[in-house]
Amino acid sequence: MIEARDLTKDYGSKRAVDGLSFTVRPGIVTGFLGPNGSGKSTTMRLILGLDAPTRGDVTVNGRHYREHPAPLHEVGALLEARSVHTGRSAHNHLLALAQTHGIPKRRVSDMIDLVGLHEVAGKRSGQFSLGMGQRLGIAAALLGDPKTVMLDEPVNGLDPEGIHWVRNLLKGLAAEGRTVFVSSHLMSEMALTADHLIVIGRGKLIADTSVDDFVARASQKVVVVRSPELERLRTELAGPGITFAAAERGALEVHGLTAEQVGDAAASAGIALHELTPQQASLEEAFMNLTRDELEFAAEMEEAVA
Amino acid sequence: MSVIAPTVRLPRLDVTGRVAFHRILLSEWTKLRSVRSTKWSLAVGFLLTIAFPLIFAVVTRSHWGSMQPSERRGRHPLDIALAGVNVAQLAIAVLGVLLISAEYSTGSIRSTFTAVPKRLPVLWAKLLDYAAVSFALAVPAVLVSFFASQAILSPIQPLHISFTHPGVARSVIGGALYVMLVGIFALAIGAIVRNTAGGIAAFAGIFFVLPPLMFVLPQSWNNAISQYLPSEAGRQVFALHHAAHTLTPLTGGLVFAAYCAAAILIAAVLLVRRDV
Numbered sequence: 001m002i003e004a005r006d007l008t009k010d011y012g013s014k015r016a017v018d019g020l021s022f023t024v025r026p027g028i029v030t031g032f033l034g035p036n037g038s039g040k041s042t043t044m045r046l047i048l049g050l051d052a053p054t055r056g057d058v059t060v061n062g063r064h065y066r067e068h069p070a071p072l073h074e075v076g077a078l079l080e081a082r083s084v085h086t087g088r089s090a091h092n093h094l095l096a097l098a099q100t101h102g103i104p105k106r107r108v109s110d111m112i113d114l115v116g117l118h119e120v121a122g123k124r125s126g127q128f129s130l131g132m133g134q135r136l137g138i139a140a141a142l143l144g145d146p147k148t149v150m151l152d153e154p155v156n157g158l159d160p161e162g163i164h165w166v167r168n169l170l171k172g173l174a175a176e177g178r179t180v181f182v183s184s185h186l187m188s189e190m191a192l193t194a195d196h197l198i199v200i201g202r203g204k205l206i207a208d209t210s211v212d213d214f215v216a217r218a219s220q221k222v223v224v225v226r227s228p229e230l231e232r233l234r235t236e237l238a239g240p241g242i243t244f245a246a247a248e249r250g251a252l253e254v255h256g257l258t259a260e261q262v263g264d265a266a267a268s269a270g271i272a273l274h275e276l277t278p279q280q281a282s283l284e285e286a287f288m289n290l291t292r293d294e295l296e297f298a299a300e301m302e303e304a305v306a
Numbered sequence: 307m308s309v310i311a312p313t314v315r316l317p318r319l320d321v322t323g324r325v326a327f328h329r330i331l332l333s334e335w336t337k338l339r340s341v342r343s344t345k346w347s348l349a350v351g352f353l354l355t356i357a358f359p360l361i362f363a364v365v366t367r368s369h370w371g372s373m374q375p376s377e378r379r380g381r382h383p384l385d386i387a388l389a390g391v392n393v394a395q396l397a398i399a400v401l402g403v404l405l406i407s408a409e410y411s412t413g414s415i416r417s418t419f420t421a422v423p424k425r426l427p428v429l430w431a432k433l434l435d436y437a438a439v440s441f442a443l444a445v446p447a448v449l450v451s452f453f454a455s456q457a458i459l460s461p462i463q464p465l466h467i468s469f470t471h472p473g474v475a476r477s478v479i480g481g482a483l484y485v486m487l488v489g490i491f492a493l494a495i496g497a498i499v500r501n502t503a504g505g506i507a508a509f510a511g512i513f514f515v516l517p518p519l520m521f522v523l524p525q526s527w528n529n530a531i532s533q534y535l536p537s538e539a540g541r542q543v544f545a546l547h548h549a550a551h552t553l554t555p556l557t558g559g560l561v562f563a564a565y566c567a568a569a570i571l572i573a574a575v576l577l578v579r580r581d582v
Contacts, residue, residue: 049423050416051581066423070324077420085341085414092340093417099333100421102323110317140417145319169314176316 001026001179002047002148006056009042009203016042018203019056024181026147029174031194031211032183035291039203040183041080044152048077060148061179072101072144078137080152080183086126090117090136093125098143111139130157138166148179155189167193187287201291223259226251226275227266236269237262251275327427334431338405338439347401348443351485354397355390355447356454362386363458370462383459383467384477384546387452391481391544394447395488398440399513402492403505405432410500415582425577429497433490433570440489444482452478473546473555480544480555487540487562488513494569498576513537533558536565 002024009017017039024030034040045051047058049065058064061074068074084093094108112121115135120128125136134157141149149170155163170193174180184190190197190211197214199207207214227233230252234244242256254262259278266273323329338344363386370378409415422428452469459465469475495512496505513536520532529551532538542548542558553561 045582048420050419068423070322071423072421073319073322075420079416079420081416082413083416083420085337085408085412087341087343087408087412088337088414089340092336093414096333096336096340097417097421099336100325100329102321102326102329103319104321107319114314114316142316145316145322165314169316172314173316 001062002058002060002150002181004043004047004056004058007043007046007053007058008055009039009046009051010054016203017046017053020200020203020205021056022198022205022208024148024179024198025196026179027174027177028195029170029180029182029193030196030198031190032181032198032200033187033190033287034183034185034200034206036185038185038200040185040200041152042203043200044077044079044150044183047150048075048079070101070144072097072103073146074144075148075150076141076144076146077149078134078141078151078154080156082133082137083140084125084133084136087124089122090125090128090139091121093136094140094143097140101144103143107143111143114142115139131159131162134158135162138169146178148181149173150181152183153185154182155184163189187284199287199290206290221256221258222279223254223257223262224251224275224277224279225254225262225266225273227271227273229271232269233266233271236265236271253279325422325424325427327431330422330427330431331435333421334428334435338432338435341408343404343408344401347397347404348439351394351397351401351440352443352447355394355444355481355485356451358390358393359387359451359455360458362389363455366465367458367462378464381465382546383456383465384474386459386465387455388448388477388481388544390451391448391485394444395485395513398444398485398489399492399509400506402436402489403496403499403509404502405436405493406496407500407502407505411502419582426574429570429574429577433493436489436493437486441482441486444485445479448478448481476555477544477546480559483559484540484543484562487543487559487566491536491562491566491569494566494573497573498569534561536562539565 004023005021007017007020008015020039020043032040032043042051046053047060047065060068065071065075084090088096090112091108094111095105098105098108112118115138117132117135117139120132125133128136134154138151138154141151151170154166154170158166170180170182174195182193194211196210197207198205199214224247225233228250230250234252237254237257242254245253245255247253259276263273263276366381366386373381409418418428419425456467467474469478492505492509495508496502499505499508517532517535517537520528520535523531533551533553539553539558540562542553542555543562545552545555548554552558
């Protein structure tokens with residue numbers, strides 16, 4: 001469980017995180033979504049106490065991260081920025097972390113095997129590829145068998161097999177009742193793993209909702225309808241806030257009505273329908289709709305600067 | 307071919323401990339021994355401590371016959387035995403800075419402070435580990451330098467000095483103590499500056515640039531001020547003879563230790579306050 005209240009962080013005159021309040025619950029995968037530079041990594045650093053908030057507060061499993069007597073058993077974190085000494089081997093990196101909590105050496109080998117770094121465990125981590133570095137970071141996060149797992153862009157640099165592995169891992173961890181908080185700037189990635197979404201833009205909370213609700217809320221009501229009497233149907237459906245777009249031949253795209261409303265209207269007018277398809281916006285579209293304002297603002301700023 | 311990935315299960319951890327200082331000490335020891343810079347710096351420091359006295363002893367012995375009496379009077383066996391300390395301190399200081407600055411340059415400090423979010427125990431553990439390892443290496447190094455240089459100088463009667471002669475044992479062990487304190491001071495500087503180049507530059511500035519600058523001052527000012535510089539005060543720990551304008555070994559050692567304590571204090575305050 002992660003609870004943030006009015007979390008705010010300024011770096012000089014720049015506000016990176018702006019009054020964020022949210023709760024990340026156990027037992028599900030919560031996606032933390034936002035464009036690059038929206039404050040996701042900063043929020044995670046605030047959660048871990050690496051940075052101190054300018055205002056507000058955040059607790060993990062009921063306490064400030066710093067107050068936990070055994071933090072690695074509470075939270076396992078993978079940060080976006082590299083957090084390994086390049087001259088140290090994967091094994092020694094994990095061993096040094098494990099030793100702070102008295103975690104046995106066997107656990108270090110187990111984690112190395114789990115993430116598939118067995119053959120390179122003795123190599124200096126500076127020679128690792130991006131994907132291997134991510135695997136090492138994930139091993140470090142899981143070392144303490146933590147109640148809460150927090151991963152910043154975990155699939156970055158992973159091959160398709162690795163991405164698949166991470167998705168399964170996250171779902172498995174949530175199924176065991178752990179709190180899983182995972183950030184991404186890719187909506188499509190979240191669609192495949194997350195149950196719940198916390199969306200931020202420019203440091204502010206945009207949405208805190210289930211994935212299903214998020215799509216339903218952000219997508220416009222669009223229905224594709226096919227009928228031999230399209231013109232009459234169009235007259236029947238016309239009303240304020242309702243627009244039509246031409247679809248393929250013999251079909252019509254109705255904006256502003258649900259499939260039920262269109263079907264009922266057609267039935268009461270005695271119009272035969274050959275197709276009635278609600279068009280759900282993709283997650284990526286929903287995300288774009290929500291963050292459009294932020295992005296437009298950013299684009300304007302860029303133009304102004306250029 | 308379609309691959310159905312099995313559900314990934316995280317093995318449970320049956321033992322759960324909490325963060326404790328002895329564990330952080332062990333963790334920092336693992337970090338200390340598991341990078342190359344440690345081995346290199348310590349080996350260089352150890353070898354230089356011994357090599358310079360041996361070279362000086364050999365040179366002195368071979369040239370003794372051709373030296374003027376005044377030049378002979380200027381030779382002192384302890385200066386020869388502890389000549390390496392002045393050189394080794396640089397290797398020890400560089401490693402001291404690196405032990406913390408490299409954590410910032412590589413980002414591993416984030417892992418470190420995620421495991422030990424209270425932060426301060428990490429600083430204490432680093433200092434303690436490094437003090438222990440540098441002292442443990444410096445003691446045999448200065449003992450070897452002393453007895454080996456004495457053995458080389460054995461044909462030259464005026465350069466004989468016994469380990470039991472008053473002040474000699476203190477000076478020799480003091481050389482090791484000085485090296486250890488230099489390491490501590492440098493580590494604290496590294497924690498304050500958080501940057502390798504900056505940390506080494508700060509150390510070199512304080513130890514190698516500041517003292518000669520004092521000669522620009524009037525002699526009386528120089529004498530009054532120089533003795534309180536960290537390098538000059540610290541040097542008294544392993545100096546056998548003392549001039550009127552230098553501190554005693556004990557006072558000098560305490561002054562240098564006070565500089566170390568001040569640097570550690572600043573480092574500790576900043577460590578807790580600053581974002582990582």
